[in-house]
């Protein structure tokens with residue numbers, strides 16, 4: 001079908017190109033597009049207009065020289081690691097990561113001969129020593145760790161990586177580029193799960209990579225196509241809609257989270273509140289320096305009565321749905337011991353401070369009074 005003649009008009013909202021494949025007039029055109037000498041598309045697993053449009057906007061937000069959208073956050077991480085590592089290489093990874101990322105590194109990439117060493121990236125001396133010992137190709141950390149929001153000193157990690165000749169890769173999912181732009185702090189690659197705050201409405205599963213080195217883009221793009229990590233056009237179209245309100249949502253949710261964290265700390269039955277914007281968080285000062293726009297919408301609280309009390313809380317506060325994700329426009333809760341870190345062994349969860357009473361809250365943008373009323377219902381149970 002030929003493109004419709006829109007005259008002087010153009011759509012305000014980008015068109016959705018669902019086509020899995022494109023037609024070309026002849027073999028010369030195929031060669032020109034394949035060799036990057038002319039614009040165009042061939043096969044949607046390689047590239048499509050909705051993916052490129054979204055990637056360009058996100059790359060600008062992250063201050064990246066390039067950006068690539070992938071089918072999920074995990075697909076994006078997989079593409080980055082596969083693009084950068086070969087058998088025998090080592091990743092030096094933070095010892096506080098989203099559970100599936102730890103599995104990707106240790107169980108999946110381990111099968112292909114990639115080694116992973118874990119380090120406390122909040123301890124810079126330990127990190128320097130581990131870099132000397134393991135000579136990693138990649139140093140990997142989360143801007144704010146899932147779930148307990150530990151904040152490493154990204155500029156210092158970037159310096160450690162740079163002087164050792166390895167690349168710093170940062171999962172910025174909890175912070176989003178509204179709070180932190182790791183590439184500007186010296187990271188080589190930043191990853192975002194667009195499933196979370198950036199998509200913003202829990203109706204899309206996507207991930208994103210941005211970086212500084214154009215050669216790495218070529219390698220990652222090839223991995224995305226060959227390993228099949230590509231994003232769907234519709235997902236990209238949806239995520240782009242979320243992007244328009246990302247700043248508004250993050251600012252509103254961050255203000256709510258700041259207020260809710262203090263309020264929770266005064267509630268009976270709550271034995272601990274974890275939020276990097278509170279002075280009792282171990283990284284409070286660093287978070288203040290790295291995140292001038294605020295400490296984000298993610299927090300945790302602990303119920304002294306453990307799992308049974310978490311169950312009672314969830315049943316009594318249905319207005320704050322238990323849903324094992326984050327970044328929805330309204331507030332949701334999750335249970336790290338049973339969801340994001342379910343497959344970590346219990347000793348590992350204990351080391352990280354992920355207890356049976358720990359509830360993770362993804363604070364949303366609803367009116368604060370409404371949110372506190374619903375939390376109070378859960379706590380009074």
Ligand SMILES: Cc1ncc(COP(=O)(O)O)c(C=O)c1O
Nearest residue numbers: 072073074098146173193195206
């Ligand atoms: C910090 C972090 N990184 C990566 C991911 C993976 O993203 P996705 O679920 O889009 O694959 C998640 C998912 O919860 C996450 O919390």
